[in-house]
Amino acid sequence: MEISDFTELILGLPNDLGLGCLTRLPNSSHRVAIRVCHQWQCLFESDKFYNHRKKTGQTRKLACLVQAHDQPKQEGERKPSDSVSPSYNIIVFDPVASSKGKLVLIGGWDPVSYEPMMAVFVYDFCFGRWRKGRDMPEKRSFFAIGLDPMTMERDKCEGVVVGDELWAVSGYGTERQGMFEGSDEVLNFGSG
Amino acid sequence: MAKTPEPKRTISLKPCDGDVIEVSPMIAKQMQTIQSFIEDDSFIATTTIIPLPNVTAFQLSKIIDYLNYHSNSKAVADNVKESTKKFDEEFLKELEHDKLKELLHAANYLNVKEVLDFLCQAVADLIQDKSVKFVRKFFGVVNDYSVEEEEDIRRTHAWAFEGVEED
Structure with missing residues (x-):
């Protein structure tokens, strides 16, 4: 849906003015805006709107501090995602440049058992919510990628998220300290 | 060489509910709708009165106030910034919700970018x-x-x- 397809975003205001007001809403208010009506939800969750905000200079750079915490199992309280808590030592990728408003948390350690985890969590800034991605095929505590099986060890490789895919670029095998490779591998974490 | 001062002339605007309001060409220029009137060949600054059937005297004077203040305070010194902020706050204080929306309409009709930007931001701030x-x-x-x-x-x-x- 194109942005120009939205009509009467704000009753009685020409559409470009309505859009002008909504574009200036800070990211923190989007969670309220999507509950106002279907049309607003559609607008605030669309890539086009994000691009429009970006183009008009209304997007802000966000620094994210991600912290795992044990969540008490209380009646009526809902966890951000399924039943798995995000874990320690998660790897965070530049959410804006590489994956269009998504923050991807991969692997790490379980905060209680200190077991390495296979979980992949994705936070979508447009929707303002967490979802669980498809688990990595292998447990990884520091950064790694779980191709099944990964063709080689990749210490200190660069992780880049493109759409629903995670690319592990370069890196070196543990035995070949510092001898960086020119190759890459990819993991699709799309469906949870 | 001494410049000869330009003859002082103002643009006459007639809101829908009040007397003619005179504005300087510099202010008028920022209203795109007025600008297109001025550029018209048949426009004679000294005699032509531009009717504004969609704008009230209150709205017109608010917009002119805003433009006047902001065109006089383009400097970026801290104390100017501070007083500009104060001016903007006072400016919005006089506008209840409906008035704010109506002023947006008027600014849209006159097509004053600076005021439109300011008011859209004010609406966004209000609902934040x-x-x-x-x-x-x-x-x-x-x-x-x-x-x-x-x-x-x-x-x-x-x-x-x-x-x-x-x-």
Whole structure:
């Protein structure tokens, strides 16, 4: 849906003015805006709107501090995602440049058992919510990628998220300290 | 070489509900709608009165006030910034919700970019951190969610509503 397809975003205001007001809403208010009506939800969750905000200079750079915490199992309280808590030592990728408003948390350690985890969590800034991605095929505590099986060890490789895919670029095998490779591998974490 | 001062001339604007208001060409220029009048060949600054059937005297004078203040305070010194902020706050204080929307209409009709930007931001600031109900009421948006849908979306985002005004 194109942005120009939205009509009467704000009753009685020409559409470009309505859009002008909504574009200036800070990211923190989007969670309220999507509950106002279907049309607003559609607008605030669309890539086009994000691009429009970006183009008009209304997007802000966000620094994210991600912290795992044990969540008490209380009646009526809902966890951000399924039943798995995000874990320690998660790897965070530049959410804006590489994956269009998504923050991807991969692997790490379980905060209680200190077991390495296979979980992949994705936070979508447009929707303002967490979802669980498809688990990595292998447990990884520091950064790694779980191709099944990964063709080689990749210490200190660069992780880049493109759409629903995670690319592990370069890196070196543990035995070949510092001898960086020119190759890459990819993991699709799309469906949870 | 000494410059000869330009002959002083003003542009006459007639709002829908009051007397003619004179503005300097510099202010008039910032109103695109007026600018197109001025550029018309048949326009004679000294005699032509531009009728503004969609703008009230109150709205016109608010817009002129804003432009006057801001065109005189382009400097970026801290004390100027401070007083500009104060001016902007005072400016908005006089505008209740409906008046703010109506002023947006007037600024849109006159096509004054600076005022439009300012007012759109003011609307955004006003609804920031307000409840969904407030936003709906302010904008006259009809709630088209079913009870189930509302509950569902609320649950999905439940953790995100800390710090937001309760409905």
